[in-house]
Amino acid sequence: MDFEHYFDWAATAPSDEKILRESLEIALQYDGNPSATHKIGASARKILEEARESCAKTLGVSKNQVIFTSGGTESDHIPLLSILNSPKKGRIILSAIEHPALREECAMLKKQGFEVVSVNPDKNGFVTADSILENLTPDTLFVTVMAVNNETGCVQPVCEIADAITKWANGKKKPHFHVDCVQAAGKIPLDLSHKGIDSAALSAHKISGPRGIGILYLSKPVNSFLVGGGQEQNIRSGTENLFGAVAFAKCLEKFFIKKNVLRPSQIIQISNKNFGSLSEMEMVIEKERHAFNRFEKQKEWTVDFLKKLKSLEKCRLVPALREDFSEDAQSHFSPWVVQAAFLGIPGNVMVRALDAKGFCISTGSACSAKKQSRPILAAMNASREIQDSAVRFSFGPATTKKAMDELFEAVKDIVSEF
Incomplete structure (x- = not known):
C-alpha cells in the first residue's frame, strides 16, 4: 500500500x-x-x-x-x-x-x-x-x-x-x-x-x-x-x-525516544557491561540518536503545518494553546498529533473529502469512530461547533515534509469550496 x-x-x-x-x-x-x-x-x-x-x-x-x-x-x-x-x-x-x-x-x-x-x-x-x-x-x-x-x-x-x-x-x-x-x-x-x-x-x-x-x-x-x-x-x-x-x-x-540521548563523544565513557562489544553499544546509541533527531525534525515540520492551518479563516486549532507557536507552548504537545476544526465543515465531511483526494485522516480515536459524541472535547468544554467539525491529523517517522505540504494544500482546497 x-x-x-x-x-x-x-x-x-x-x-x-x-x-x-x-x-x-x-x-x-x-x-x-x-x-x-x-x-x-x-x-x-x-x-x-x-x-x-x-x-x-x-x-x-x-x-x-x-x-x-x-x-x-x-x-x-x-x-x-x-x-x-x-x-x-x-x-x-x-x-x-x-x-x-x-x-x-x-x-x-x-x-x-x-x-x-x-x-x-x-x-x-x-x-x-x-x-x-x-x-x-x-x-x-x-x-x-x-x-x-x-x-x-x-x-x-x-x-x-x-x-x-x-x-x-x-x-x-x-x-x-x-x-x-x-x-x-x-x-x-x-x-x-x-x-x-x-x-x-x-x-x-x-x-x-x-x-x-x-x-x-x-x-x-x-x-x-x-x-x-x-x-x-x-x-x-x-x-x-x-x-x-x-x-x-x-x-x-x-x-523509542529517550529523555537523555548521548553524544558520540560520551560513548567511550559508558560501561559496556550490558553490551557484547563497544561496536554494539555504538549501534544502539546511533539508533537512539536517530529516533531523537527525527522527533526534533517533526517538531519543526508540525509548527510549520500549524502556522499554515492557522492562516485559513475557517480553521481553529484545538486546543487554543496550539496557536501559540513558541517552543515553550509547543513543548506541551506531541508533534505527531494535530487537532483542528474547520467551522462550517463537519468533521466526517472533511475526512471523506480528503479521502477522495487520497489523504487519510480521522475525526479522533479509531476505537470511537462509529460514535458521534466527542467526550474528550466535551470535557475540555469545547463548543458544539468545534466538537462537530474537529478532525485529527497524525504523523509518523515515515511522514515527509513534502507530504505534509501536500496535505495542507488539499485541506486549503476543500475549505475554499465551502
Missing part, C-alpha cells in the same frame, strides 16, 4: 516490513511453546526472554517489570481490574480524557459498586496534579492519567502527578498510579522508571509493530484478577506471542 499520504498514525502505524519479516523468521525457527519444559520449548523461552531483556534495556527498566500482553487495552485492564481483589471497594480516579479502554472499563466497575470520579482537564486539555489531589481520599485505590492524549496531542504532567500522589500518601499505602503510554512510547521522550508510576501500557502497532502485542510495565507485581496457566509471572496467563514479543523489541529499539 502507498502510505505517502497516510495521516492517521495515531490509529495505527504502517508496519515496518523489515522488522516484521525478520521477527517472523525467528518465530518460525522457534515454534515450540515457550512454557513447555522440553528442549524445543526451552529454545523458544530463550528467545522470548531475550526479547524481554531487549525491551527492558530500551525502556530503562528491569526485565521482571516487563509483562507481554495482547495490546494496550489489556495492559490498561490488568492493573485496573486487580483492584477487584481489594478487601474493600473504594474510589477510582481517572482523567476525563482517557482512552475508552479505561473510560468504559471504569464505568463497568462503577456498576460493581466502586466509586468512580472523572477529573476534567482545563480548557487546553491538561489534567493538573492539583486537580487529582483535590479528589484523593483515604479509600482511593487507583488513579489513571494518560501520558499523551490521542486526539489533542496534549502531553500530560504524569511525573508531577506521580510525585504529588506519593507526597500526599506521606509514606502510607498510596493509590496505584497507572499511565497509558500508548501514544507516548516511540513518540516523545519517555521515562517509565520515574518513582511513583506504578504501571504503564504500551502497544506495538502504534510504532510500526504487529497488532496483538503490548507491554505492561509494572514497578512491582500486582495481584491479577484474571488467572490461568500462570504465564508472565502469573500476571497475564495465556500462551506467549513469541513473534509479537520479538517484533516489539525491535520496534522499541528503533523508535
Whole structure:
C-alpha cells in the first residue's frame, strides 16, 4: 500500500516490513511453546526472554517489570481490574480524557459498586496534579492519567502527578498510579522508571509493530484478577506471542525516544557491561540518536503545518494553546498529533473529502469512530461547533515534509469550496 499520504498514525502505524519479516523468521525457527519444559520449548523461552531483556534495556527498566500482553487495552485492564481483589471497594480516579479502554472499563466497575470520579482537564486539555489531589481520599485505590492524549496531542504532567500522589500518601499505602503510554512510547521522550508510576501500557502497532502485542510495565507485581496457566509471572496467563514479543523489541529499539540521548563523544565513557562489544553499544546509541533527531525534525515540520492551518479563516486549532507557536507552548504537545476544526465543515465531511483526494485522516480515536459524541472535547468544554467539525491529523517517522505540504494544500482546497 502507498502510505505517502497516510495521516492517521495515531490509529495505527504502517508496519515496518523489515522488522516484521525478520521477527517472523525467528518465530518460525522457534515454534515450540515457550512454557513447555522440553528442549524445543526451552529454545523458544530463550528467545522470548531475550526479547524481554531487549525491551527492558530500551525502556530503562528491569526485565521482571516487563509483562507481554495482547495490546494496550489489556495492559490498561490488568492493573485496573486487580483492584477487584481489594478487601474493600473504594474510589477510582481517572482523567476525563482517557482512552475508552479505561473510560468504559471504569464505568463497568462503577456498576460493581466502586466509586468512580472523572477529573476534567482545563480548557487546553491538561489534567493538573492539583486537580487529582483535590479528589484523593483515604479509600482511593487507583488513579489513571494518560501520558499523551490521542486526539489533542496534549502531553500530560504524569511525573508531577506521580510525585504529588506519593507526597500526599506521606509514606502510607498510596493509590496505584497507572499511565497509558500508548501514544507516548516511540513518540516523545519517555521515562517509565520515574518513582511513583506504578504501571504503564504500551502497544506495538502504534510504532510500526504487529497488532496483538503490548507491554505492561509494572514497578512491582500486582495481584491479577484474571488467572490461568500462570504465564508472565502469573500476571497475564495465556500462551506467549513469541513473534509479537520479538517484533516489539525491535520496534522499541528503533523508535523509542529517550529523555537523555548521548553524544558520540560520551560513548567511550559508558560501561559496556550490558553490551557484547563497544561496536554494539555504538549501534544502539546511533539508533537512539536517530529516533531523537527525527522527533526534533517533526517538531519543526508540525509548527510549520500549524502556522499554515492557522492562516485559513475557517480553521481553529484545538486546543487554543496550539496557536501559540513558541517552543515553550509547543513543548506541551506531541508533534505527531494535530487537532483542528474547520467551522462550517463537519468533521466526517472533511475526512471523506480528503479521502477522495487520497489523504487519510480521522475525526479522533479509531476505537470511537462509529460514535458521534466527542467526550474528550466535551470535557475540555469545547463548543458544539468545534466538537462537530474537529478532525485529527497524525504523523509518523515515515511522514515527509513534502507530504505534509501536500496535505495542507488539499485541506486549503476543500475549505475554499465551502
